[in-house]
Amino acid sequence: MGLFSTLFSHDHGQARPRPDHVTFTLSHASFTYDDGHVGLRDVTVTLDQRRIAVIGLNGSGKTTLLKLLDGALAPTSGSVTLTVGKDTMTPCGRKDRKRVERLVGRVRREEIPESFYRSESVAKALDERMRTNHIADGERQARIGSLLVQLDLSLWRDRPADALDSEHRHLLAVGAALCADPIVLVADEPTKGLDEVSTARVARALFALDRQVVFATHDTSMITRPEIAIDRAILLDEGRIVFDGTPQDAVDAYADVIRRHRNRDIAV
Numbered sequence: 715m716g717l718f719s720t721l722f723s724h725d726h727g728q729a730r731p732r733p734d735h736v737t738f739t740l741s742h743a744s745f746t747y748d749d750g751h752v753g754l755r756d757v758t759v760t761l762d763q764r765r766i767a768v769i770g771l772n773g774s775g776k777t778t779l780l781k782l783l784d785g786a787l788a789p790t791s792g793s794v795t796l797t798v799g800k801d802t803m804t805p806c807g808r809k810d811r812k813r814v815e816r817l818v819g820r821v822r823r824e825e826i827p828e829s830f831y832r833s834e835s836v837a838k839a840l841d842e843r844m845r846t847n848h849i850a851d852g853e854r855q856a857r858i859g860s861l862l863v864q865l866d867l868s869l870w871r872d873r874p875a876d877a878l879d880s881e882h883r884h885l886l887a888v889g890a891a892l893c894a895d896p897i898v899l900v901a902d903e904p905t906k907g908l909d910e911v912s913t914a915r916v917a918r919a920l921f922a923l924d925r926q927v928v929f930a931t932h933d934t935s936m937i938t939r940p941e942i943a944i945d946r947a948i949l950l951d952e953g954r955i956v957f958d959g960t961p962q963d964a965v966d967a968y969a970d971v972i973r974r975h976r977n978r979d980i981a982v
């Protein structure tokens with residue numbers, strides 16, 4: 715199925731708008747790394763809101779969970795599926811991989827594709843990535859223009875990617891993920907390592923996009939910013955979901971987790 719037909723389905727000659735979200739369903743999903751470390755333990759959850767935060771301490775399983783959602787990892791037991799409209803796919807499955815890559819935009823911290831560093835400018839790098847994602851010749855320049863404006867990258871348009879400062883590299887990582895025009899962005903610590911001001915700017919740009927976003931952070935200020943309006947926050951601890959609810963309640967639950975870990979350290 716081509717990109718256009720993935721995005722629009724025709725019923726009696728009428729184009730139906732594409733869905734505005736996907737649904738991830740994890741059923742008893744666990745992941746154990748080759749060396750025996752457990753990344754995620756027996757997680758059962760359905761994720762279909764537009765703004766979902768995953769929080770937790772270092773090593774709590776955030777990255778593992780996000781990699782199961784975007785298909786970078788396959789669960790070692792249990793299952794993970796992605797549903798869009800009437801279609802259900804397996805993110806890591808060989809059969810569905812190409813489609814999932816178009817539906818799910820991966821944002822990994824400030825990582826941008828290697829090819830971006832080889833390109834002579836940010837605009838050319840985006841153009842090349844859109845071309846490989848089958849965005850039509852006639853559409854690409856307009857898309858690149860609006861993407862650069864939305865992500866505050868216009869001033870960097872003709873400069874090479876390695877000239878970008880840290881804030882704009884984070885924004886370009888989001889831009890690279892948008893090149894396939896995905897329905898959902900799965901973003902692992904999209905503001906990692908940024909100061910307060912840059913964090914606020916990147917968060918504002920990311921959440922101003924008309925896109926479903928599932929993101930991981932351990933910066934609780936990210937989930938309580940009024941301009942972001944997070945629908946749901948999931949708290950992980952030692953590979954398990956220990957809280958699932960409103961961002962404000964999640965902050966309190968996170969404080970309890972921190973307290974418990976500190977008390978355990980003191981007791982040792």
Ligand SMILES: Nc1ncnc2c1ncn2[C@@H]1O[C@H](COP(=O)(O)OP(=O)(O)OP(=O)(O)O)[C@@H](O)[C@H]1O
Nearest residue numbers: 747749751752753771772773774775776777778779
């Ligand atoms: N490649 C790997 N090989 C072995 N163990 C791993 C690997 N990646 C993660 N782990 C382990 O899996 C568990 C969950 O790690 P994960 O990276 O998912 O947590 P996280 O919440 O994203 O952490 P951080 O905030 O530090 O990035 C940890 O115990 C971690 O040490």
